[in-house]
Amino acid sequence: MSVRHVPPAAPPTTLAACSYLAAPLLALVYGVLRIVDGFDGSRGPGAAWTLGHLAFMAALVLFAVMLHDMRALLGRTRMATVTFAAGIAGIGFAFVQFAVDVVVGFMAADHEAMGPLFDQVQAVPGVSLLVYQAGPVLFYAALVALSAQLAAGRHVRPWMPLLVLAQTVLPVISLDLIPVGSALAVVAFLPLALRARSRSVPAHV
Template sequence: MKLPGLLLLSAPLCLAGYGVIRLAGRADGHYGPGPDWQAAHLFGLLGMVLFIPVVRNLGRELPPGPWRTGTLALTLIGLAATIVQFTADISFAALATTKADMSRMSGQFSDIPGVRPAFYTVGPQLFFLGLVTLTVLLALRGLLPKWSPPLVLAGILVSAVNLDFLPLTGAAILLALLPLAEPAVVERVGLRPRG
């Protein structure tokens, strides 16, 4: 299997871009609300949306059965939760005039029963758990190298420790999934030498 176009590269690059813009925005101590917050979160949202077809393509390479169904469901539920979180954060930042306003609106939303676990603490983590599981299953079938699952896991864990490491998370996911990209695309962006 080779994933089509720049899709495989774009999703993790958007995640890395979110991290880079977030770091730049935080450098002056006034991150959110404002253009830097919105740009970072729009990159993050786009990355999550782009991961939907990536995950579906990865799942197509697994044999039908409960492992594939369960892993895809888990991963897509996590993506949906993350998309809701990014959309909410972008919306609150657009409506707020100060960071306190933004925090107040976010707090009101997350105080709704079930919202915090569904869209902040548990739900989004299902995407990362599902992505690790997918890479393990693909590596077991010989479609990814054995180092891909540990690399994805390491990338996810570093950003769990500190969100400042999000660019590394995006880079780790990109490198781990890169063996599945179309050779012409990888060559075009200079990540694999010709010949």
């Protein structure tokens, strides 16, 4: 009887350890700047619009690092790999969406001028579905799924995926709740950040 060999999880890098906290904190920055941007009754263009979107684009890059480390922690199983691939695809679609928002913000003279520019982009076949609707959902679904897999494997506490789920649901209720959801994500990922940091630092003999 053969025993299937599961490769050990690769040791995380310092970047992976930092990403668990930096990614949701950057998302929190975006959420706060989004609220600030709306103080005058409209959002974009302007400094708050641009900086907020750039902060979230940076967060997406770090979320990709997070997903990679979560997959490694699970031993790169088939389920973890498929989930990881879906998450990276979702991150790619979300990154394109925010990049478009930044470009439109630079091109538009005022808020009213942004609408026609967005209409032109979303008129391209497939863009509205992939970039603005279904595509980014893959990222959030993968984040919850990987968290659930980690909990099932007893790598994290059972409450961790519940907080991650809440973090993804709150912005659906209201985008103004993004800072609250991001704060929950910080709490959810803190144990993984501490664990990854301890694994990435070599022990002194």
